[in-house]
Amino acid sequence: MSVTAGNSNLVPIGDIPALVIPALGETLIMVGITMTIVVLVGIPLGALIHNLARGGLFENRAAHTTLSWIVSIGRSLPFLILMASIIPFTRLITGTNIGIAAAVVPMSIAGIAFFTRIVENSLRSVPPSFVRVAKASGGSPLQIIATAQLSEAIPSLIGGLTINIIAMIEYSAIAGTIGAGGIGYVAVTYGYQRFDNTVMVATIVILVITVALVQLTGDALVRMTTPHSATAARSRRRLAAAIS
Amino acid sequence: MISLERLTKVYGHGDRAVTVLQDLDFSVDAGEIFAVVGPSGAGKSTLAQCVNLLERPTSGSVVVNGENLSQLSEAQLRVARRTIGTVFQSDGLFSRRTAAQNVALPLQYLGVTPAETKRRVAELLDRVGLSPRASYYPHQLSGGQRQRVGIARALALRPSVLLSDEATSGLDPESTASITALLKELRDDLGLSILFITHEMETVLQVADSVARLDRGHIVESGRLVDLLRDPSSELGLALKPVGNARESGAGENSWVIQYTSTSVPTNWVTALSEALAVPVSLLAASIETINGATVGNATIGLPHTDEAETIEAAARLGLTARRLSAGRVNAGKALENSEQAA
């Protein structure tokens, strides 16, 4: 038993992995569930708003303005305030206001607002001539959205998704401060409240590595899905070799 | 077969209404290539979009094989569009799809089975001579090859009408020639009615059976290409085949513009004219070619002072129209062509 440590609350170095790794797992679960919801809602919502705009497939000014406003409100609230303000709603849905389930609700709302804007932006950068081509080729509105809009925007959507995932890792840390678990919870309870610098450093290292991995994976996927990028052909071949 | 009946398109309402197309009337028979030519802003793309029904005509109708397409609902339109294949300007291929996947697009929309799609795509790519490039992405193809893919895609649903809006614009002359040759071949083999829209007079000469000139939303002149080229009073004929920059005529000579107006101009007409008038003929500029099997051409010649009526008469016997140019008007044809391009 060591008596040299000035603070008996400090976690021994050997125990840090046992503390941090399950926390990382919780963070990944929170972000994973959130991002699934975000993509499932954000893509149709972004595509809908894009096509309600002027020149879109279902041009409708009133609907466009309304939906745009709702998304803007979601985008403009700082996450901490959003999270606190919707606690009654969160409790209604999940029956609790702490834990992973409770964190997923505000994270999904913030994430959907974020991603919807990204989808809109990505779709706006697809040349509108593709929609004319698709129409002239006999496509239905849904087929046109899928093939002439979303499919052409895939690299840009993946780039946006990468930024979105990183933002959600950050939000999960904020949610951690109110007891949602995960890396953020460990950083606050051990690193901040108990002045355990070793744990603090460990959480920082883990977050930096996680974010870097997400970014690298995202960048690689963007290259792979862009036929006119120099490395795309190579990465596709490598992937094909890896799967087979 | 496609025909337009008093097709009119107005953009905007009230004070801000702009009539982009007014009372267009023409038809393109099966097996015919009909070119519409006109300067930028004339309304050519608007015409294209009214024909494939991406835009609804304000009034008048578009009739394909006897069916009036302008009255249909949005869902019926999707079906009707299958009878019209559209070749777009160079930006028409989806960048993330290979040549084969681009050609497959209309079949995929229609719900054709993968096996049938594969067979049909292979056949279409072969048809346009691109089988070896099936798995290339658009950025790996040349401009001419991309347009071939566009043509194959336009043909996927076996349309009876092919619509092309500036399909050769921006291509080098060699690619343009190969695309126009392909279109003629398809017209012959499949009996397509082809509506070929362009701002390039040169290309019209290569491809068209008939041509109409669109200017500020009106068709100002139209007819069979060969007839227009043989008609000395046709502005469109002159614009299509401008009189080349001629040498100055020598001292004591007048410049004359000669145009082929008959089908039977003798090949040695210069000698024949010289003999008939008993004077030497100086050749100052000439352009003679065979278009759609007929010889057309024009020339600028210098003649010593001859009797005007007698000269015109002698030329007419050879199947030519002769017009004397007053001094300083030698390059009148060229000047007209230039003002054309500036418009």
Ligand SMILES: Nc1ncnc2c1ncn2[C@@H]1O[C@H](COP(=O)(O)OP(=O)(O)O)[C@@H](O)[C@H]1O
């Ligand atoms: N959607 C539109 N709304 C209003 N005016 C338009 C629209 N599309 C085209 N126009 C106008 O119609 C005219 C013809 O355009 P366009 O058909 O593109 O000509 P072209 O293809 O011959 O260059 C132009 O003056 C253009 O400004």
Ligand SMILES: [Mg+2]
């Ligand atoms: Mg145009």
